[in-house]
Amino acid sequence: MVQKYQSPVRVYKHPFELVMAAYERRFPTCHLIPMFVASDVVNEETSEDGSTIRVERRCALDVDAPRLLKRIAGVDYVYFIQKNTLNRKERTLHIESHNETFSNRVIIHETCCYSVHPENEDWTCFEQSASLDIKSFFGFESTVEKIAMKQYASSIKKGKEIIEFYLRELEDDGITHMPRWSPFSCSLSIPRPTSLITTDSLAEILAGTPEDKLDADYIKRYLGDLTPLQESCLIRLRKWLQETHKGKIPKDEHILRFLRARDFNMDKAREILCQSLTWRKQHQVDYLLETWSSPQVLQDYYTGGWHHHDRDGRPLYILRLGQMDTKGLVRALGEESLLRHVLSINEEGLRRCEENTKVFGRPISCWTCLVDLEGLNMRHLWRPGVKALLRIIEVVEANYPETLGRLLILRAPRVFPVLWTLVSPFIDENTRKKFLIYAGNDYQGPGGLVDYIDKEIIPDFLGGECMCEVPEGGLVPKSMYRTPEELENEDVRLWTETIYQSASIFKGAPHELLIEIIDASSVITWDFDVCKGDVVFNIYHSKRAPQPPRKDPLGTHGITSPGGNNVQLIDKSWTLGQDYSMVESPLTCKEGESVQGSHITRWPGFYILQWKFYNMPACSATNLPRVDDVLATLQVSSHKCKVMYYTEVLGSEDFRFLVGISQYSGITSASISLWLCYGIKL
Template identity: 45%
Template structure:
């Protein structure tokens, strides 16, 4: 496979004639062809190898020309191809290695030109007169002047036609432009960017996305031009089909979103990225979906993404350095198993899939705040649908860890003045204007307070539900849950066999009536239950049936591994337990009698509850979430490197 290199335009801020003096093109050395067109101020160099040409073929083309917008500057661009035809089966690897070395060498080219320019200045040479067309010096009285001028005009027109100067857009992609608006790229990354742009121009003409967009798609495909082009082409078709380019101007959020969707833009992080805050734990997922539908919720998410692109462009201009990503802060206080309503999960996964495909590499960091003990379930469900590059940008906090003053808290990523007030940020009076003036369009950068103007969410009234969005049955709502009733003194047990130490047992239940005492137990006496002779590690069906009906007693045949909790009428309880040892674990609910209650056991005094439980494999848990029992912040692998 032939390796290609295409440089961006490099600008020497010196006149063309002076640069030509340094280049020295009056002679041809080795196998190289130099063509200097003084009339159009263009030097073209083409070089190729003759030695070992049967094994290796190298072709390099370079071009110097006058900057189209500043005649006192000189531009330089080059392309190269390398084809190793025979290298003992290692052709592809050697091509990549050689091209990498080539790119490192040409990076020194500009330094060399600048060095010799400075040398000439020390010798007193600061100006070289530009070449003047001798035809212009012909005596105006010459009788052949008219014919000579006509001939000269024809030559000029022919030269201009043969020489295509870069357009203004081509000139934008210079090395200086890349560093200012796109960030630091190595030589090969610059080359891939130029190649992708040319490739998209061939497909779409002048309607080429911004360079920052091209770069994001390249990064998403590890700078493979072919893969990035395929991904970008599909995305451009998707945008055209769904009129996404008109979303910012035409989208109007439904009133229920304005009143109950707890998300919005809020200032920026320490890297200058726009910051979006989502209070997911306060969001009524079911209510929003039944009020606006899945498609409208997707439209809301896409509008946020489009706003993010616009704000990143403006931030790049405001801060004077490239801002190509935005950050997301998700507050999970209040999250419970009801957020895992199946239609809600389905909608979330659809949004993730579409955003990953069409807005790659736009997420700079995701801060997960106040993660409850049921969060590992949600993370396990959605993490496999998130690209690994994005997963590595997640930073997790549980409890109040985000309030840490030193390393590890929100202050590592967000200036203390801009931490949201509901997370302990300063009051309106305590904020200082330390970042100077910002254009009014940056409404998210309100410099006067950390007070958020994000609605608190809450339950969407059922009178706002749309009948055309109601499902024909309620199977999606409660198919995960079991309902039970407990008479006075009665207990209910759920027995879980664990043969995967480190797995996580997760539960969620709602007390619908009366009070119950909830406990988590671990069976410690293996000899009380006969083992399956075929496999001593796996309980037989009869063993599990016996375990389900057995009256488990703490301190007799099991031990308590979680503190017992008295759960009152109307409460919702969630929790997790890491099963450190193999064996049987028991979830136990007991009817809890209130003091002074002497009424006979009648149906109205039965305790009623609805519960759900799930076991998460240890391999999923260890890779996705910290031990929530330890109340220590968990961080992804890349979070530290991304924090600065």
């Protein structure tokens, strides 16, 4: 398996030329990197005008590996070839490195780049990427991979510190300025240092903003201290999302939570994150805080609410579960309304974490929950209520990982072990480790509540002096109960309350959507996710309306379901180019991709949006398929595809309005495309 690394952008608040002078001091050896024992220049070239300098070095590394492994390998040092290209005119340094030792067994490739900061020409940016591919190594492939990644992570961490060390050394030597290259300067490998020049101090770098996605300072300020490999996972997963989810992607904090939930296993994190993103889009969770209004019965009888913050600055949520009439709430509202309310609490928690990150000046990505169980008894173990609780836990665990920093359970009664036995299997092991359970009044002494919450904000009902606005609860009047039929209808309404539709796609049975256009120059917009399988997206135009949808030919096999319909409009007797025409190039979309786009209609008539099963290209006779390819093809062919989509038609007047705005405000065509895709959602 190929191991990859991608760094964020690291910023030196010094001019490029000064950073280059510091960089050169690393050679031929660097005492700050003990394993870097020697380097020799094997080739050096300079362009005629002196603007470009190419240097090739052979570097020796004393890798920290077990002595037995070195004896088996038969080497003391590992040699690398490093090729540097310094463009003094463009102010860039590109570095490429690869291993010379064991190059037939292990392939290590690294690229680095120093360049001028795009927003401040007196700052220098540094980026780094690398890959490790171990073909074979005397049966020690796993050991070598671990050693290599450990050594590389260590050198990455020291990299910026080393440059800053030599920058301070230059300053101690009286060098604080290096002249920029000009056609008349002498062509030496590094400009000669000038005498001490006093310059105005650079303005302190502004705190990173959420838009500053790749900056290392932003990561440290808003996301926390990550190891180099953890930073790499974040950057790579975000880059993958940018490539596959062509529109709106989640915030870095959100991506990082899913990575942490899977111990920074990128493949596992990507899988659960994509499932969650599809779920959020289908149920419009991003807009829940603006659209969800809690029913009055929840406002009166749901015994939970936000209350200041804990000692770590985390938002504090208090839930008086023992005082809550769970049966009454379920009978009055139904499962879906309760789930919506809990989701709105989680969304509010994310918002408060962002606010506290700004207030306290350090990353705060989770909150603390205090659950008071005084009053908990057997009536809380009512079976439908427990069922609703388990479903809420399941949804929250799947879509809000690593958002709970600590759960304080106070005044746990004797019945609590029964409830814990029921719910604990549905709670992730990492989450369970964050639970602190206190029976009786044990929470009042040392090691209790005051260790986590300031004494001044402990609620009055827990022996503190702070008034808490959390409702006291009580029994929900039976007059508010609804019949099972009413609750079922309400649950169905909330569950299906989404602007997105789902469709199943089978081999030979595409899903097609008909849109009638009256006025030319209207705009058809689409936003769809490929939930399963690979599909091809097409748009066709016809002057005549297709016949009513044919019955799904696969319906007799019981494949269709209410959540995944299949509609076919283009008759098999129709001829492409005669009865209908293609107006957009086919777009192949892989599983997990999110696609947004728009089409400006040229003619009135009928437009057909088609999602078709993607058939893998057939192999030529001279290029026989591999067994793995055949098995993969059979596996894909045996499953249906599924998409979730939303479309909207904008009138020509609305489109002209957007174009007019862009001409005067500098809004890009990409922004217009996003506006068209998301319509009223923006």
